[in-house]
Amino acid sequence: MHYQLFLFICTIALVRSLPQGAPSSVCQTMMPFHGGGIRPQGGLPPYNVVPRRQGGQVFVTVTSSLGIPFQGFLLQGRTPNGEILGQFDSSSVNEGHPLDCGEAADSITHNSPNDKNSIDVLWTPPKGYEGPVIFNATIAQAYDTFWVGVESNPVDITNRGANDPQFAFPTQSNSPTPPNYSPPEVKESAAEFDPFYQGCSFSKLCFGSPANCIDSKNCKSAVAVSVAGDKYDFELKAESGAAWVGVGLSDDDRMGDDSVIECVKRGNGIAAFMSYTKGKPNYGAPRLSNPQLGIQILNGSIIDGTIYCRVRRDALTNVNGTIFDLLSQKYYLLIASGSKVRANSVAFHDLSYLASAESQALSDVSSLAPKSKLLIRLHGSFMIAAWLGTASLGILLARYYRQTWVGSQVLGKDVWFSWHRTFMVLTWALTMAAFVLIFVELKAWSGENNPHAILGLVTTILCFFQPIGAYFRPHPGTAKRPLFNWLHWGLGNAAHIIAIVTLFFAVKLTKAELPEFVDWILVAYVVVHVISHLLLSIMNCVAEKSSERRVSSFPMKDLGGSGKSSAYADRSADAPFSTFRRAWLAIYILIILAIVVALIVITALAPIEESWSNFKSSVINKN
Structure with a gap:
């Protein structure tokens, strides 16, 4: 009982002694005796000791580049062999008082445990001294969190005065700036320092x-x-x-x-x-x-x-x-x-x-490369090219361009059909390749709480069976042709709509690392695609009223028909407004191409914000 009371009294005395700063007994070791022997923090401290010559004196700042306040400190100037020297001017700092370790005021410590964002203090070297000085500090963030041996860069003390090297001072101060001090040019990303x-x-x-x-x-x-x-x-x-x-x-x-x-x-x-x-x-x-x-x-x-x-x-x-x-x-x-x-x-x-791309011994400090995300990037790029590019063009051609380029053929087929088939085969191939790539990469079902994976699977299944059904389509005029028309139209449009929704959900995937503004690019695509359908459909209606034949080669009413070519009064010439439709198709292709290229570049360089930041940093460093 007496032993416990003695420890309690000693602890009270110890705690009460801390607010007045470090005692002279720790002058050489600079090691606080907190809590009966709490160990100091290891590794890089979040604090800096920054010296700057000011005439025949040195202006010393203790601060945190991360903005972390501290409660206590002990600061000394030492020679490279550890000898304490110089004198601190206690009148230059409100948060500290001098401590006599070997000579008067050769060290300085805190007055109170109040939080401090920084301290600024003047230090004067001994008369006639020339040589390097390293400022050494113990800094306590809290009673049980402190760092010992926080050192500054060496300061060369000479009698040359104006020719001495100058040291940048990173924080504001009320002290005057010497005339021969030129602040370094501030470059982007150089203002913040993360230890x-x-x-x-x-x-x-x-x-x-x-x-x-x-x-x-x-x-x-x-x-x-x-x-x-x-x-x-x-x-x-x-x-x-x-x-x-x-x-x-x-x-x-x-x-x-x-x-x-x-x-x-x-x-x-x-x-x-x-x-x-x-x-x-x-x-x-x-x-x-x-x-x-x-x-x-x-x-x-x-x-x-x-x-x-x-x-x-x-x-x-x-x-x-x-x-x-x-x-x-x-x-x-x-x-x-x-x-x-x-x-x-x-x-x-x-x-x-x-x-990481490979295993490594944890004691090996060489750089560790990240695992390649090439397959993920290819998966995203293929899906973008397929469903924003080739599928969109293939659908538009089949819907509105059957009565365009009449009389011209490619490989024995009408122009619209040849290009429709080419684009849809590309859509199928890109989708299947993207599907295989993502499973090779993940080797499992996605663990993210995001409907992207299930929607992508539905899209792939619909896409897989669409060309197979087209290959076995009934001939025009047969009883099952209307059923095929509805199924082919319905499944194709369903796959396209689900694919676009899937791309929106991809923006939220952690692995994709896509910026949020990709949503707006996708919205722009949807607007352009919808406007194109509306505009071409309106042109069909206008043409039907201005002439007694249909412009649309694949209107909804034809889905239940035989599919015969008798839907048009004259199949030997282009339908009305063919020039407009061709011009709009060219505009549509240019816009869609720009959107697809932009999204593929963003996907390939993801995360593009860091890539752009790294590029700017490299340019700044070169300059």
């Missing part, structure tokens, strides 16, 4: 979604892996809007039987869990009965909606009877994020998902 990406491919293995986002530093979700003694540290982050982010260790590039570390929003904080993915047919990622098996969360934050966590994992874990040995085995990385969570698992990865 998550620092060290990628040099000191840690990084992988993110979408593909190649690590280089451009604009990942929707990302993981960084580094060795921490006999354990491994996993840093995970996901952009604003995510409720969770996770990384899976897999024996292949597909979800199923994988060990997953997930970081999940819990109120205003972050919780980390271990889960295990199920294979087909019942995909899912339920948490383990002991969801903290082999892991320890070191740090977690939610800044402007962006999730970040750092989790330390044992090198050897037994997950559901499977041994995951991070030391001797290679793994594929599966990175994902989503907007929803369930009671005992995360929900579908509706924000981002990407698998």
